[in-house]
Amino acid sequence: xxxxxxxxxxxxxxxxxxxxxxxxxxxxxxxxxxxxxxxxxxxxxxxxxxxxxxxxxxxxxxxxxxxxxxxxxxxxxxxxxxxxxxxxxxxxxxxxxxxxxxxxxxxxxxxxxxxxxxxxxxxxxxxxxxxxxxxxxxxxxxxxxxxxxxxxxxxxxxxxxxxxxxxxxxxxxxxxxxxxxxxxxxxxxxxxxxxxxxxxxxxxxxxxxxxxxxxxxxxxxxxxxxxxxxxxxxxxxxxxxxxxxxxxxxxxxxxxxxxxxxxxxxxxxxxxxxxxxxxxxxxxxxxxxxxxxxxxxxxxxxxxxxxxxxxxxxxxxxxxxxxxxxxxxxxxxxxxxxxxxxxxxxxxxxxxxxxxxxxxxxxxxxxxxxxxxxxxxxxxxxxxxxxxxxxxxxxxxxxxxxxxxxxxxxxxxxxxxxxxxxxxxxx
Amino acid sequence: xxxxxxxxxxxxxxxxxxxxxxxxxxxxxxxxxxxxxxxxxxxxxxxxxxxxxxxxxxxxxxxxxxxxxxxxxxxxxxxxxxxxxxxxxxxxxxxxxxxxxxxxxxxxxxxxxxxxxxxxxxxxxxxxxxxxxxxxxxxxxxxxxxxxxxxxxxxxxxxxxxxxxxxx
Numbered sequence: 001x002x003x004x005x006x007x008x009x010x011x012x013x014x015x016x017x018x019x020x021x022x023x024x025x026x027x028x029x030x031x032x033x034x035x036x037x038x039x040x041x042x043x044x045x046x047x048x049x050x051x052x053x054x055x056x057x058x059x060x061x062x063x064x065x066x067x068x069x070x071x072x073x074x075x076x077x078x079x080x081x082x083x084x085x086x087x088x089x090x091x092x093x094x095x096x097x098x099x100x101x102x103x104x105x106x107x108x109x110x111x112x113x114x115x116x117x118x119x120x121x122x123x124x125x126x127x128x129x130x131x132x133x134x135x136x137x138x139x140x141x142x143x144x145x146x147x148x149x150x151x152x153x154x155x156x157x158x159x160x161x162x163x164x165x166x167x168x169x170x171x172x173x174x175x176x177x178x179x180x181x182x183x184x185x186x187x188x189x190x191x192x193x194x195x196x197x198x199x200x201x202x203x204x205x206x207x208x209x210x211x212x213x214x215x216x217x218x219x220x221x222x223x224x225x226x227x228x229x230x231x232x233x234x235x236x237x238x239x240x241x242x243x244x245x246x247x248x249x250x251x252x253x254x255x256x257x258x259x260x261x262x263x264x265x266x267x268x269x270x271x272x273x274x275x276x277x278x279x280x281x282x283x284x285x286x287x288x289x290x291x292x293x294x295x296x297x298x299x300x301x302x303x304x305x306x307x308x309x310x311x312x313x314x315x316x317x318x319x320x321x322x323x324x325x326x327x328x329x330x331x332x333x334x335x336x337x338x339x340x341x342x343x344x345x346x347x348x349x350x351x352x353x354x355x356x357x358x359x360x361x362x363x364x365x366x367x368x369x370x371x372x373x374x375x376x377x378x379x380x381x382x383x384x385x386x387x388x389x390x391x392x393x394x395x396x397x398x399x400x401x402x403x404x405x406x407x408x409x410x411x412x413x414x415x416x417x418x419x420x421x422x423x424x425x426x427x
Numbered sequence: 428x429x430x431x432x433x434x435x436x437x438x439x440x441x442x443x444x445x446x447x448x449x450x451x452x453x454x455x456x457x458x459x460x461x462x463x464x465x466x467x468x469x470x471x472x473x474x475x476x477x478x479x480x481x482x483x484x485x486x487x488x489x490x491x492x493x494x495x496x497x498x499x500x501x502x503x504x505x506x507x508x509x510x511x512x513x514x515x516x517x518x519x520x521x522x523x524x525x526x527x528x529x530x531x532x533x534x535x536x537x538x539x540x541x542x543x544x545x546x547x548x549x550x551x552x553x554x555x556x557x558x559x560x561x562x563x564x565x566x567x568x569x570x571x572x573x574x575x576x577x578x579x580x581x582x583x584x585x586x587x588x589x590x591x592x593x594x595x
Contacts, residue, residue: 083458127481134489138461141496145454153500160497167490184555 008108008115015370016119019267019377020099024259025060030378031385032059038389051325052332067252075245080146087143088246088253094136095261101128102267103187105277105369106284109362116187117366125186126174129268130167133223136261137163140225140232143254144242155241158396159225159232165403166222166229172411173215176418177272180208186268190276194283202280205273211414213273215407220265222403225258227388231396266380267373274376277369287365291356294368295348302344306337433473440466449519451509453499457492464488478555 029044033056036043045056052058078084100119108115115121122128137159144156181189189205197203206213222229233241243254270276279287287294313333319326351360394402443463450456468483562570 124477124481127478127485131481131484131489134485134493137493138496141493141500142458145500153503157497157500160493160500164490164493164497171485 004110004113005115008110012115012117012121013119015104016099016102019102019104019374020096020260020263021256023263023377023381024256025064026057027259027263027381027385028063029055029057029060030382031388032056034382034385035389038386048325051329053329064252067249067255070248072248072250075147077148078146078245079148083142083146084245085250087139087146088250088257089139090142091136091139092253092257092260094132094139095257095264098129098132098136098264099260099267101125101186102264102271103190103276104267104373105366106191107187108366110359117370118187123185123187125184125189126178126268126272127184129264130171130174133170133261134163134167136257139254139257140242143246144232147242147245149245151238151240152242152244155232155234155238155244158234158238159242162222162225162229162232162399162403165400166219166407169215169403169407169411170219170223172408172415173212173219174272176212176411176414177205177209177216179415179418179422180205186271186276190271190278191284193275194278194285196281202275202278204275209273209414209418211410212418215411215414216272217269218407220269221384221387222399224261224265224384226262226384228391228394229399230393231399234393236393262384263377263381266377266384269380270373270376274380277373279368279372284365284369287368288361291361291364292352295352295364299345299348303341306341310334310337429473433470436466436469436473438466439463440470449515451512453504453509454496457496457499460495461488461492464492478558 033043033045043056044059045053047053047056047059047062049058074081074084101122101124103116103118105117108117116123140159141156144152144154144159147153177189178184181192183189183192193202193204195203197207201207225232231237231241233243235241238244243251246254278284282290282294310333313330317326317330317333321327351364356364440463443459443461443466446459447456447463450459464483464487468480468488471483472480
């Protein structure tokens, strides 16, 4: 039995690592390609290993290698060497720890053991997120200060002011959700979101609390220092903001930390407002009861989707010469798709043929929910990138006005009305 | 195991406090205060007061010290503006000697306390629900009074910060 415990814990940690740290290169790639798409250009797509470009994904790995092997340079003007080296670590660790309480599947029952499917099995939920989101700004402030550079200091100051003012609105927008759900435990919240409203609408947070959802998404953008709230590194005014003096892997940690923080914020947005790991209209109970039909649907859908994807590869990765690198890559990718399909179908087929014990049902449901969570995570991260390349940066005073004069009063009004509604109509 | 964690956290709390008092740079003082506050939060967690643990990090470490750092940086204190503390070690030694009788008193007071197990209490002790029930049943009036106090401080700050129409 202990073997099960150990393997589930390791699995949880690896999955949360993949979703946060492993997502970073994919997000960098997505950011650059989506930016290219929005600005009507291609973005990086040439970097390859033996002809394999994977749409430019290789570029991210090349960039990472470059950052790792660059000279570890520290300007002579930096006097606070300890704080200068330590601040990227703070940003990175805090961003990474925030991801640890996000549930990516319903509680898994194997035998008579129940496992919370999140990196750290604790139920502080939202409070944990707020705590580490607040702490991560120290990395930026201290890094900006220790750089001993006016631009860096200004960047750090701006980050501090921004986080203080948006944390207030964020906390207040969360309170109205807490009133609705009646718990701070994220897994509990997602379970509530599996219900149906009026019998046909999924009771997702965005349906029950649209104002809180908008407020939280805006403040989450501000907390992660992403555009349009990236005045802390506004390159048009501050050169590079707080990381002007940083290079090599010290900058790399800031850079990756930003993407991990973005991924963690997306995960929290999903968990609070977009139904978490729940597949719409199919909550955990329904999934377990109808798993036979779900698997049948998957066995039909997987080859169909693969055919569409293969056609898409044919269309986009073609070259007139027969043995060009692009055509070779397309051929190999299609072969890989076929292999994946065969493996998937044979696994699902054996599951169907042999019949399923309750453990197998639970594990399959958990895997399905993890895949759902990953898809939602990709979508919300795409939304972050989309907004970044669509909206211009805020001016500093506009940013403070928005935080204090619009978001904060709206959040308080939302708490007031939610409270009255819950008292009158019952939770 | 718990003893080791307690000792580590207590060490960091004390070291943070010491650094906060003795550091010359205000920013170093503020940063050592954070260490102390985080160690205290850890001590709360050891006492299974999970809500207090999280709130300590969110409010003190996350918000108040950020504000403090912001203001210290905003003042942009230069090295030469800091007060010269030449006889700091002398003052520290004299101060600790003066405090010895008081410390002995405190140790005696602790030794007369009845011995009770300091282990983790039963389930739900420090959880949000129990905390809220106690706060809003037994301590409602003090809670509301404190909130009025905070509100008046807030209004006062706004009045001071507001630009006067006539004085520009």
